[in-house]
Amino acid sequence: MPKFRLPLLVCLLTGTIPLLSVLAVKDTLFENLSLAQLERKLAETDLELEELAGYSLRSGLGSIGYRSRGYRESNHTEWVQINLGKRVPIDQIVLVPTLLRDTKEGFIDEGFPSKFSIIVGAEDSEKQSVIASYGPEDNLLPRIAPFVITFPEIEADWIRIKATELSPIGFDGTYFLQFSEVFVFSGLENVALRKPVTASPKPVEDYLHLENIPRARNNETLVDGFVPYLMDAAKGDKSIAFVGLANHQNTSTFSIDLGGSEAINQIQLHAVEQSATVPVTSSGDIGVPNRLSIEGANHIDFSDAQMLYDYQHRSFLDAGPIIMLPFAETPCRYVRFTAETSGGDPNTSSQAQRIGFSEIEILHNGVNKALGRSFQTDLKPETYHRKASALSDGFNFYGQILTIRDWMNELAKRHDLESERPLIVSELNRRYAIQKANLNRMYWLVSVLAVGIVFTFLIDRIIRLRQVSRIKERFAADLHDELGANLHTIGLLGDVAQSSMDKPERLKTALQRSRKLTEQTSAAVRHCMSLQDTQELYGNLPDDIRRAARRIMTGIESTITISGEDILNRLSSRCRADLFLFYKECLVNICRHSGATRFSTYLSATSKEVHLEVSDNGCGPPKSKENVVPPSLARRAKLLKAKVIAEPSSEGGSSITLILRQRRFRSI
16 A cells, blocks of 8 residues: 555645546536536536647657556556656656557557556655555546646655556557656756656567667657647737748857846747648658757856757657757856758758747746847748747747646646536536426426316306306296295285275285285395395295295195204205295195195105105196196206106195205205
8 A cells, every 4th residue: 555645635726636536526516516506517617628728739750758668468567767866846747648549539548557656755765755646446547638646845856657557558459658758847847857767677678679779769758848749728829930041051040138147947949830731741840950059148248158058959859849958057148049050951942941949938947037038040031920029929829838837737627627527518418308307297287287277267167157057047946936926825815805805804914914925025036136145035944834835825725744854954045945945836836727625745854865745636737747747846856956756646636746865965
């Protein structure tokens, strides 16, 4: 187990470590976010991606990086160590993967270890510290972006990358440890640049150890500063590189005044951008001279000149998009670049050689001291738009020139966000699918509700029409039964009064009864108009039946039998009213049509039914209408939802029977 694993909190706070196993945590975290938060997160991610440097990959020729010996299996230990030369504080290491162009998947990483650790130490101490370790569970791969490891500052003389599980290369599936470049930062300065590199021992017969053959993969190319990317910042203006023409028999110079004596320790030469044609017309070293001597001085005549770096462009392995040249810290005000050429440029039709750069940075601990200063040169610009001011304007063909640390961190951050973005989109799509399903359910529910509302409206209308029909029917029945019976009784009382002209007492009684019946008729009319207040009219059904028999059946012998009066009085007022009116209509029919001298009434109420039977000894109906219920009685029975039967009575007249079942009861 490693002695120390990089704290996750530090990594997250720096914003530079990839998602690693945190992907699973983020996936769970996204599930806890609301839809609005997810949409805002996606918008913020897209906005941040627009502001980060992009993956613009190199073309042409160049050094590749470091590769270990190969194996048939992955479980082998290989290591590579960078000796910093002195103890320096470091706080970030960047591992740049070697890239392979795959015909199916595009660019992919090749030989980046599946399991490894980062170890730092000091020359005068046996103490070593494992500052970070990673395995397959950290999900580092696949990636084409740099892998950035940020940690609390620690002093070290050397750093070692120790791999215990290797990855295969695409050519033949052999397992290697392979990197394009390793940066070790102390602040903004890459302290590993062009430092000595040692690695796991290799057998003598290893085919990579052929002598006197330039190799694109060796220890030195691990820290030569050449990476497989072009610096393509997402911000800043486009700047056309300066390119001048020099006669091959002469030397050409660039010089700059820093404005005062400045301590400097590195030069970075940004090469002229290549054409975007396929294939390209050069190996990526357009404008790079065969030799470039760099001197620094504090006197304008360079009488105190010191050689800062003698750069020699011997092959394509010595050139790249950014040529990084470190040297010992030197204070100087003036810097002069002397370019030596040898023959004409094969890309031109003349014997003149093109010399130029997109930018020349003069750095101290990663800070460009030449930014905004003017370069002087004796080169003639190749075209009018290639101006010497472009050498120090801080921009290249793609935009702003970033510090190397910021550039690597932005590429790593892009990888993190591009790995995270599909998780956000996936969760959003899941939420949208749920919303869509819910919306479809709502559409169906609304449709069902709409249909239900229509049906409810239609049913309500039908019910109302039926209610209106029943009200009209009841209104007609009430008028017929109530008023008909009362008017018939008033007529009878009129006849009594007319025959009692010489009998004052009998005449008075007839008139009084006629007056009272008139008032009751008026009340009945009001009842028919309002269809309410029936409880006031028919409060006690048995008493009402007895009174009606006395008033209507004057001079006719009667027998009235009533049982279950308590149950009758518990019927609803409407039910009592309908029973009473049915009974009155029976009496009126007997008076008008039967010629009977005697009638009987039998009314009983039980918990199961109400039974009303009215019979007489009259002539009965004609044979054609025998057992036919009179329409007025049938109508009233319908209102009661009761069964009515007409049949001959035992005394020779008619008998009307009404049966009202318990389920039809309406209790008060």
